[in-house]
Amino acid sequence: MSGGQGGDGATGEAAREEATGETAREEATGDDAGVAAAGDDVPVDDFHETDARPPTVAVVASLAAAGVAATAALVASPVGGALLGAAALAFLGGSLRNSTRVLTWGAAVGVVGLAVAGYRGAPAEALLVAVVGLTVAWNVADHGVGLGEQVGRGARVRRNVAVHGGASLLVGAVAAGLVYGVSLAVGGGQPVAALALLLAGGIALISALR
Amino acid sequence: MSDSRGDGIAAGAASTDGDSTEGKSADPTEGKSGNSTETESADAPTDREHRREVATDRWVGIAGAALALVGLGVLVRQPSLVLAGAVGVGYGVYARTGEAPTPTLAVTRSVSDESPAPGDEVRVTVRAENVGGTALPDLRLVDGVPPGLAVVDGPARVATALRPGTAVTFEYAVRAARGDHDWEPLTAITRDAAGARERTSALDAPTAIACTPELSAGGDLPLRGLTTLHHGRVPTDVGGAGVEFHATREYRRGDPLKRIDWNRRARTGELSTVELREERSATVVLLVDSRDSAYVAADPDAETAVEASVAAAGQAFSALLDGGDRVGIAALSPLDCWLPPGSGTVHAARGRETLATDPALAPTPSDDRFYRSLWLRRFRRRLPADAQVLFFTPLVDDTAATLARRIDAHGHLVTVLSPDPTTSETVGQRLATFERRQRLRTLRSAGIRAVEWGDDSFPVAVAAATRRWSR
């Protein structure tokens, strides 16, 4: 039901969504008229397959979040920011190609970007924004690909994407606020001991979770 | 955390009305955004059948990535990396806490027209209300459109989130096609908020439409040539339907309008019916091949040969009835379908109904197995001794040709009327085309008349064939 294959930037995508939204409706009414006039036997072009590309709203939201992450990382380290920018491009590419694999690679590049930015001494605030932004960006893009497969691009999905993206943003904000608060609270004490304890706790937790 | 999407959370997590997302621009689907409307209705939940529940594996590896960041942070003595990693651990926990909710939905489906004409667009509105006690943060609904119908406007799907008591409505349009069409259950896919687990359920909200095509006035179909060749219309001294004037009598209910003596009515005001010299009418059985193998077409999206056969049988049915013949209907199908030969307006209506909605002639094939010899035995037992058979079949396998010859051998005049579903793009398709052509030739050389029609219409093909035969 929608227009041509998307191949370029996010704003183009958004603009196209709006454009096709309008034209699709007009075409539909045109169809009706055609049917009425043409009578029974003429097969008017039937709906053939669902457009399985991810919904535009998910792609745009993902890019916005990735953009925030890249900007935050850029503050501390150009290389880290560039890697997060590459992650954003991978999210776009993975969305356009319906490939969760590409999205995963994008996320991996983004994590490396975070590591580089952190290694270069990025302030905790910037890094926390970047990590939440990266996770939300990947999450929404991956969610979008899944939505594309199951309900397609033509269906109404905005509320679904908003709830999903909003929930993951909320979780990230709470987690970041929590660890930031803890780090402030123990900040005056023994940083190395605190870190080692955190890590040990983390390894134990993750081993238990697996 | 002060990006522009702070409002997004609030809207996403808490608001009830609709599609407010990242404030990019005006929502083009504003008019449709009655996405969820709060209602008080206490509908009973729709019967639910569990299909599958799986982990989506979306978040696999997030904890590992988080751990690596923390480890690196410790290694290089950068607390900020450890904090970033800790947030990742938070997401890992988030991904593990959810459980795909069980959808307790009250589903109603309404159609704009329950008995549309073929080709009509029927609007279908589906409304699903969350009547359970749990919120559904991620709900995807895919409607079970009947396999014989094509959706012509919009996907029959929606994705949304429903708090208890809220509902979602979506709409689409199907193009009506001949037959009884029953909706299949609505598929509901629910995920937890993180999208880590997924549950698929089927919700059965029975809906049906029946599309019964009008029988076309078959006057222009030159079938008399087909049926009179062997059983010539013998003029009799019995008054009734025919061509030649016999007598007039008092009008009786049910007499065809065209046999009312309108001149006399104008003169005297009395209704009287013209009796025509009755000809011996032929008894014809229209046999439609609707085995699984007959649901073929030159293109996967084109009308099947069964549709073409049924449409042609409809034309033949009314043409023969108009001509005064007694006509019956049978299907070469695993399902039983038999309308004994008859005539009159009631019979015409029954014939129309049979052709439109008999399960044996359904728009999609039956799953049952077809037993040839059983079928033939039953068919022969029912077939009146003097009946001729018009056999509508695409002739894509040898069984159809064999049956035509067997019925012919039992002394019934068989005429094979074959819609051509073949195409010749690939090697296999060309081989199938040659084989079908060969079957037609073999039938003809065995003295069975066969008419095929493809791009030209059925009446044109029959006209050409009858000209050929009468030469």
Added chain:
Amino acid sequence: MLAVAVGLLAALDRGVASVISPASVVVTLLGVLGVVQGVRYANARRDRKRLPTDPGEPERRAPAAVPGAELDDRIARVASPAPGGYRDRRDLRDRTREVAVAAVARDRNCSRGAAATAVDDGTWTTDPVAAAFFHKRAGYPLRVRLSAALRGRSNYWYGVRAAIDEIERIEEGEP
């Protein structure tokens, strides 16, 4: 995995002690371990095959079969030079032969027996590939064998195509 956790906790005990005197070698080791384990765990994603529910395409009308689609499937199965598919090969050859015999009988106005002989001994056609398809002994021309070997196809695949082409020529040649 639990063993790892226990080991780490043990390491932590000693680590806590050594941390206070900042002999941070243990901390560094802990960090390395964290990175290695983390990357290992993250790698688990690589061989996960995700299988979300596929709701199919109910919007589309149930697609009709195209006559010959099943034959094409069989031809695709015997297109590779690997041995096997004997039944498919024989069935396809029999059905093609049936059509070829009928076409030749009609074209030459001869009996079916004579046509069958012509098809079997290869005199029904001037195309050596089509001839070889039905012939008991004559092999395929070298050109076809080479091409088949290069393109990873079976000779049979070339044969059936050539035979169908030839039958079409005969059919088209009819008035």
